[in-house]
Amino acid sequence: MLSRSACTCGKFKYCEPSQCQGRPQPKKRGAADRRIGRFGQLEPISFHENNVDSAILQTEVKPITAKSIISTNQSPDIPWSKTVNPYIGCEHGCIYCYARPTHAYYNLSPGLDFESKLFVKTNADELLRAEFSKPAYRPTVIGLGTNTDAYQPIERKFEVTRRLLHVLEEFRHPVSVLTKNSLIERDIDILQRLAQNNLVEVHFTLTSLQHELSRILEPRASLPKARLDTIRRLSEAGIPVKAMFSPVIPGVNEQEMEAVMTAARSAGATCMGYILIRLPHEVRGLFSDWLEQHMPQLKTEVMKRIEECRADFRKQFSFETRMTGEGLLAAQLLGQFRHYFQQLGFREISPDDLDHTRFTRRFGSPQLELF
Numbered sequence: 570m571l572s573r574s575a576c577t578c579g580k581f582k583y584c585e586p587s588q589c590q591g592r593p594q595p596k597k598r599g600a601a602d603r604r605i606g607r608f609g610q611l612e613p614i615s616f617h618e619n620n621v622d623s624a625i626l627q628t629e630v631k632p633i634t635a636k637s638i639i640s641t642n643q644s645p646d647i648p649w650s651k652t653v654n655p656y657i658g659c660e661h662g663c664i665y666c667y668a669r670p671t672h673a674y675y676n677l678s679p680g681l682d683f684e685s686k687l688f689v690k691t692n693a694d695e696l697l698r699a700e701f702s703k704p705a706y707r708p709t710v711i712g713l714g715t716n717t718d719a720y721q722p723i724e725r726k727f728e729v730t731r732r733l734l735h736v737l738e739e740f741r742h743p744v745s746v747l748t749k750n751s752l753i754e755r756d757i758d759i760l761q762r763l764a765q766n767n768l769v770e771v772h773f774t775l776t777s778l779q780h781e782l783s784r785i786l787e788p789r790a791s792l793p794k795a796r797l798d799t800i801r802r803l804s805e806a807g808i809p810v811k812a813m814f815s816p817v818i819p820g821v822n823e824q825e826m827e828a829v830m831t832a833a834r835s836a837g838a839t840c841m842g843y844i845l846i847r848l849p850h851e852v853r854g855l856f857s858d859w860l861e862q863h864m865p866q867l868k869t870e871v872m873k874r875i876e877e878c879r880a881d882f883r884k885q886f887s888f889e890t891r892m893t894g895e896g897l898l899a900a901q902l903l904g905q906f907r908h909y910f911q912q913l914g915f916r917e918i919s920p921d922d923l924d925h926t927r928f929t930r931r932f933g934s935p936q937l938e939l940f
Contacts, residue, residue: 599662804837
């Protein structure tokens with residue numbers, strides 16, 4: 570089990586400062602059950618019926634020895650052909666997370682198990698160092714934290730991401746870091762050194778500027794103000810930041826597009842992107858249940874509008890439409906985004922802008938490797 574931080578009154582495990590009145594305020598979870606789909610029967614489990622409250626469900630972490638660390642893909646709508654994920658599962662508990670279904674491959678639920686039964690790749694840095702040391706290895710920008718957040722809460726204890734950054738710095742290897750957690754500020758020292766050599770960019774997600782909406786959408790991620798403050802601190806340290814308005818959820822947060830983009834620009838983000846919500850496999854049922862719990866009066870309309878953009882849910886895996894959707898509403902959202910992008914003075918940045926020519930296996934030597 571992980572240790573927990575005390576609330577502001579010093580008596581309980583979790584407590585919202587505004588509600589701290591001597592009563593326990595446990596951090597919530599995103600999912601409500603251990604729903605199992607493709608690799609088992611559909612088994613929604615009510616914790617209340619079993620006298621177990623999902624709000625106080627403790628996080629379990631299992632250290633594992635990974636066999637490999639770099640994943641490869643040929644997806645044309647993802648800018649990284651190589652990715653690294655230090656963790657499996659994510660404690661943030663974002664109900665919409667497209668990575669949830671991966672937990673089914675471990676015979677675990679994409680629901681509560683995904684956010685409470687986590688795996689940490691304790692040898693990740695050793696594996697990365699071994700890969701970089703191979704004579705045949707050729708550098709290309711690595712996406713760090715593409716499947717689950719590299720700075721989720723357990724990183725504070727295990728520091729796998731920080732060790733990976735040390736390896737990337739040793740080899741002068743370019744990296745894009747993806748997160749929505751202010752814990753990344755802990756590593757500004759390494760990120761700043763990487764940035765000075767044009768070896769890093771940060772993709773930082775903003776989903777909403779509304780405290781309450783963020784709290785129920787992404788219960789254990791940093792709140793909006795903290796995220797904007799982090800973007801500002803990273804930018805002030807000379808670390809390029811691309812803010813991501815993600816996911817755009819029609820009927821829930823789409824009306825915040827201009828406000829989110831304006832806030833990100835004011836905080837120092839130089840580029841902006843967005844992703845329309847996808848609901849692969851079990852995520853569709855989990856998200857529908859979440860709407861029923863938190864926005865029952867909007868559930869029908871929200872699902873209808875999502876389906877307008879995802880007329881054929883099978884196409885959400887298609888490279889042409891999975892990031893921006895299809896149909897009139899999706900086209901309107903894309904048009905709005907492009908308008909605000911230009912109006913606010915964002916510029917395009919790409920992992921291709923990072924420098925892979927500095928890669929070296931001669932630690933501490935300024936000499937570049939030619940072969």
